Amino acid sequence: MGKSADKIRFAAVGDLHVNKDAAGTLRAFFAQAASDVDALLLCGDLTDYGTAEEAKVLVDELALVKVPVVAVLGNHDYESGTPEVVVDALTHAGVKVLDGEAVEIEGVGIAGAKGFAGGFGRGSLGAWGEPAIKMFVQEALNEAMKLESALAKLRTRRKIALLHYSPIAGTVEGEPVDIFPFLGSSRLEEPLLRYPVDAIFHGHAHRGTMEGKTISGVPVYNVAKPLLARSRPNEPPFRLYEIPRQ
Template identity: 40%
Template sequence: MSCSVFGPPRTHEARPPPSAYRTPASRSAAPAFRVVSTSRSNSSSPGMAASYPGLESANHGHHVGVDDKRTIRIAAAGDVHASEAHRERVESAFAEIDGEADLILLAGDVTTQGDPEEARVLADACEGLRTPVYAVLGNHDHHLGRGHEVADALRSAGVLVLDRDWAIAEVESVDVGIVGAKGFVGGFAGSSLPDFGEPLLREVYAETTAETDAIGDGLKAVAHCPLRIVLLHYAPVEGTLEGEPPGIWTYLGCARLGIPIAEHLPDLVLHGHAHAGRFESSIAETPVYNVAVQVTGRDFYVFELEATPGRSEVEVDAPPA
């Protein structure tokens, strides 16, 4: 997988893994270590055939059998920050990963300033891809107050934008549940925003509550899926923020986003936003990865998820240094 990083100039330099630097997606080495988690999915439960309206690949009752094992490849990237100035690099990155993964997940900040024309650059790169693309928006995508137009531009190219929503993608007869939300600010233990005081601050708290509730509702809806992924922009755990100044952690994520994750234990959580953060952490038994391209040093980080009854395994390359 390629490790070239595109986007606007940034204060913090990316820290790519030395062994992966400038390695194209089609030639990347096999994953170096494995994360194993216990799945709570119940594929035998009747009446749980949930689907996302309008999604052709939604659940059709296919589940991993007792003797089955499937490997699903997820290509993930956050903070792509597309713009016309970087069109060639964006299009090249998506063309290269197409067909090398089963699903592409974008963890927000798909644009530089939230201009729909910037979103069109990414949409052009996604249009006609064989690999389904799922995305959430980030803070940059809302900067001009035109987030809906950014989302519409992506949807016009077939990208499924999840905004406090969920989808089920069928891959190799395996239902992959994807819960998508932007997330929001609020902080972590020792420096967190309370639900008290001035109305404007309480509105911020309420916004994070709505994002948190959507994660929980989505995980309930995809509980029967053998593989379940949460896709965010803001961080749900402190561990992936290490490297960023602690004074700004309150604005990079919120511990409350992690509450439904700890309760439902999905197989994988992906987020972006923290350009100088750390690659990996966890919430309870669930691995959490910061896939901002400034952290991974790659256009896409590819995860291999193996689904077996009652158990899931996530394989990733050696983490960025």
């Protein structure tokens, strides 16, 4: 089919959970996802435990991808306490890892941050009580500020936000209600209301809902690979998104 002359195409997926035994299992998937698109977007939990060994496997699996790759990390990429080894491996392979930064692809601005938990709406955890609670809430605020900083840097007409945690409850519905507070935070939605984008992509909620909208009506896509594979068994587990070229 080839790249489109009148549309900019992105393929988005998260929650790959690459482990040391994944060598050779994702190359065809990445080749298919990157075929006929302008960029590949990765929404965190790229590795299972965030080790250097897993990061090397991931980079090797991405080796045949010839389009730009933009990524954010997820909570699993922090599990070993050394997320920098995942970032370094990806960066050396040419992947742009966003953590409060922005990048432009084919005239489309992409702002990215990992995000964090804390709950949604009236169920959001407040910074009151023990120091540990205040630290937890502050982490959510810090991630929201990272996202806002990235969004503020964009000067393009068309914009995309890349996260791991969800900014809305709508795309985590399907998960047990008890764990909603650990799947995202409304605090991530606030900067997206101040700095509007065309679309938002996240992962993390493997049993969530594929699509939702912010308060302002912006589409939010949950692109967790396990969710896409289960919800669309006859389609490849990534989301294609198109923006008209101006």
